[in-house]
Amino acid sequence: MAITTEARINPSMNGKTKETRVKTYQNFIAGKWCDSESGETFENRNPADTTDLIGTFPLSTVGDVDRAVASVKKAFEWWRKVPAPEKGHMFFKLAELLRERKERYSFDMTREMGKPIFETRGDVQEVIDTVDYAIGESRRMFGHTVPSELPNKFNMTIRFPIGVAGLITPWNFPMAIPSWKTVPALACGNTFVIKPAQITPLSVNNLIEAFLDAGFPPEVLNVVHGSGSKVGNRLVEHPDTAIVSFTGSSAVGRQIGEVGGRMLKRISMELGGKNAQIVLNDADLEMAVDAAVWGGFGTTGQRCTATSRVIVEEGIHDKFVAAYIEATKKLKLGYGNDKGVTMGPASSEAQLKTDLSYIEIGKKEGATLAYGGKRAIGPGLDNGYFIEPTIFTGVKRDMRIAREEIFGPVVSILKVKDFKEAIDVCNDTEYGLSSAVFTKDINKAYVAFRDIECGLTYINASTIGAEAHMPFGGMKATGNGHREGGWEAYEFYSETKACYVDYSGTVQRAQIDNYV
């Protein structure tokens, strides 16, 4: 991959797992690794130890984006005609390479983003699963054949590639989310320019490196690093990006929707969440606690599907709270590439500040701070953005900590009198991404499927844990109705064309045009 310099030996972090060189990374535009025309860069630092400088990346300009879009637009003309099964062979090679490189890419991801290595291995595995799915899907780009309303006429639909995709991704799944977009985009015959989050640029360079080594033509994929307001915004408003796929906050999603909507682009938006786990009186307590610890504090609460509310029926409430606090105490904070660490830092200073500010808001609103609540300090933590896993009890549905996305390890527990109230509280948010219900009552499980307003509902499992071949996305302010993952992503990245062949030997009018 594009490394132009190796600047210095990094003095920080004495552990064996540390990477010692500081590198300069580049964009990939028009088939070449290159710097930005601005000559400016930004730093990528380890959030577990900010003295650990991983490398610098180009702070790109609108001009860089325009060059990238022009290049992939040209490549689209021939890439769209490459048979999908031939693309499938490239995906086969890509999956092999990713399996070989899983450990290296996971290490890099933990270093730049903070989540523990067992989680970043899962992130890379999600990429592998997404690519495996594409291998099969490349031979299954199904259309329909349907009977015509007229004699001697044949009707079918085909999937049709769309053009250039502008892809904008967040930092919490630095490789998995980019793969959810890049893989089906290419498989369907589109070309792309991707702008990764500035917090996690290395993982996308690693992904691009793997694509190239697997034999994908360099002209069909570009990466341009830089700010959302400049690079991301240009991808949205560029007249030649026919597709925009964005994962990030609802606030930015609304802006993108306005601009892209005016230009009549195909836009997919996966946005915020305020997910709830419901625990009913008949729940298996141990499982419910395990799931709420994993869902609430896995990825330091920085998953769009994180369990930020636990809605507990009153009969089991006190037992649940006591067990939940005990289980949370066992989490071990630290640098995620070190052995035994189960929770990493917040991924940025800004996110840490947001988390701490919501803890103050919760206290002022009158919720009870039952556990945690402070910046975490101590050996191995002082140079990072660590925060204690935090639990509020006595939370009411109208409190801000029960309604607004925090995106950190701050969990609100709400007590309810019955299942009906639990569903009502669960739906009482502008978001609709994930939900979970712990119960042994099959009838309640199906009522939950019917009544919870979310794109994902789990029974007896955590709110986190998507599978690559299933549709992923949310209702209400979580998105605009599209889904990533599985077959639905292939529908988003392709158009349907209706094709007719009349073999009657006459010009037949369609039924609607036959007046007699």
Ligand code: TAP
């Ligand atoms: P955002 O601040 O929205 O940033 C997401 C991406 O958009 C980044 O690459 C960012 O660039 C870019 N961006 C920022 N402003 C932009 C603009 N005006 N035009 C175009 N692009 C722009 O979100 P985040 O803080 O990275 O991620 C956290 C949010 O993402 C949470 O709300 C979370 O729920 C959501 N999320 C949702 C999902 C799904 S699937 N629903 C999955 C993961 C995350 P910079 O690098 O410059 O910031």
